[in-house]
Amino acid sequence: MATLTLGQGVSRQYDYWWTVYKRTWKGSVISSFVSPIFYVLAMGVLLGGFIDGDPAQLEGATSYLAFVVPGLVAAHAMQTAVSETTYPVMSMIKWQKVYDSMIATPLRIRDIVAGHLLFVLFRLLTTCGVFMIVLTPFGVFLTWWGALLAFGSQILVGMAFAALVYGWSARLRSESGFGVLFRLGVFPMFLFSGAFFPITNLGEAGAWAARLTPLWHGVNLSRMFSVGAVDWSLALVNAAVLVALLVAGWTWSVSGLTARLVK
Amino acid sequence: MISAVGLRKSFGDFEAVKGIDVDVRRGEAFGFLGPNGAGKSSTMRMIAAVSPIGGGELRILGMDPAVDGPAIRGRLGVCPQEDTLDNELNVFDNLYIYGRYFGIDKATVRARAEELLEFVSLTEKARAKVEDLSGGMKRRLTIARSLVNSPDLLLLDEPTTGLDPQARHVLWDQLFRLKQAGVTLVITTHYMDEAEQLCDRLVVMDKGLIVAEGSPRELIDAHATREVAELRFGVGQEEQSLEVLVDKLGDLGDRVEVLPDRLLVYSHDGEEVIAQVHERGFRPAAVLVRRSTLEDVFLRLTGRTLVD
Helix, strand or coil: CCCCCHHHHHHCCHHHHHHHHHHHHHHHHHHHHHHHHHHHHHHHHHHHHHCCCCCCCCCCCCCHHHHHHHHHHHHHHHHHHHHHHCHHHHHHHHHCCHHHHHHCCCCCHHHHHHHHHHHHHHHHHHHHHHHHHHHHHHCCCCCHHHHHHHHHHHHHHHHHHHHHHHHHHHHCCCCHHHHHHHHHHHHHHHHHCCCCCCHHHHHHHHHHHHHCCHHHHHHHHHHHHHHCCCCHHHHHHHHHHHHHHHHHHHHHHHHHHHHHHCC | CEEEEEEEEEECCEEEEEEEEEEECCCCEEEEECCCCCCHHHHHHHHCCCCCCCEEEEEECCECHHHHHHHHHHCEEEECCCCCCCCCCEHHHHHHHHHHHCCCCHHHHHHHHHHHHHHCCCHHHCCCEHHHCCHHHHHHHHHHHHCCCCCCEEEEECCCCCCCHHHHHHHHHHHHHHHHCCCEEEEEECCHHHHHHHCCEEEEEECCEEEEEECHHHHHHHHCCCEEEEEECCCCCCCCCHHHHHHHHHHHCCEEEECCCEEEEEECCHHHHHHHHHHCCCCCCEEEEEECCHHHHHHHHHCCCCCC
16 A cells, blocks of 8 residues: 655645634634734824835834835744644644544644644735735835745744744643733744834844844844845755754654643 | 464553464454453454564464564455544445555445445445444444455454444345355453354463363353252341352252342253242242353353453
């Protein structure tokens, strides 16, 4: 009998995830599409109206809106990825036990993890994609290829978070850990990783602390491409860090789910 | 279909399965009997190619689960002890989506799902949500789901635990039809009547070991007498305690067991025992003569102490 390839293993879960999406997309419309637009209006347009569009101050952006948008979308990618890999993972392990039924079939742990992460990829492509399309008329993207690369950066940072958080959720016994993750991890990163202001405003030490967060690499990459001020060697570092985190997160997720389900 | 030699499984310091030999042949219904914690479910999870073996040898459908897990699982049907149905999907989708995991094409799995819903009498519930089903319906759906890939070997871990008598009999009937259709069944249970109804051959497990093996009839013959006379004495009816009565009646059967409220006398002829009791001047409040069952075998082999 031919061995199952990862592609086959994943494609066999397509119907499951499509059914999940059909059932849940309505509930995710507000958080995925509407709230980010509110952020853009409140922070970018209304608050940003008080801020001088000085490219020297704003990492090359000619307006605060153009500065904040690529950061916001990257931060939104992180939040989407985290929300899809925290409670849903615990539910599938512990509450609904969907994974228990999956491992009784030919599917292997890595097929299951890959299927779940591909669903997160789909969620990122749709939410960030819609976000970017809606923002295009605001004239915040300098070039079309820059906007596309910015979009790719947002997806990459989202997937790095998805893989890392998945591995953590797979090991977590109680959902109370998620509160800690949100309050001490996601929320401070959202505010202080350069999405809303240049990290140099944090002072030398603060800026270096921000550079250590995965989100900053995504925000920086997304912004450089978006405003058309690309430092290619820095871009390479940002991308390499995110790819490394994604690969490490994948291994950590597969080992975590294996330890949890294969006893 | 299954061949295990010296099969073991440990969880930390706890040895759940301590070296068992099992051989299940094509077309038979094979049972694992035992109290809670006997190692039945651990054994089943190893056979299901979900849990790696802790020691010994295991071949399932001629393959090694450590190497050919996906291929083995593709030919197994698994009905787990706890329902793992997806409560958020409807009844039909539970079958359809599960069938897709096996790589069965959409049209085939749709037809198969319809067929199975018919088989477990859930056709009218096809669009119902799983959480609205009764316990018996959920079990039937789980069984239907385990059949979606037309398995060669069906593993049922305590299939009727928690069901009411009607639902149990409906399930037994369906399992019997599967057996008639040539599906090899492996069942764990702690219900003796279930084992007697369904199993051609069974093993009794206790504390991780096999303590007896054979057909239900063979086990009864080997470990119990043909009949059991149950003598019930009302409270305060006789001056002597039951222990004292054992001294006076103990010679009547092959074995006498004292329970808090009654004596069980194991004998080839229960009526004769009752006659003798009366002849010796004792007047039990109630007497019952019954055929001995697997339950007697089971309690004899695994003891009456409660296992949590």
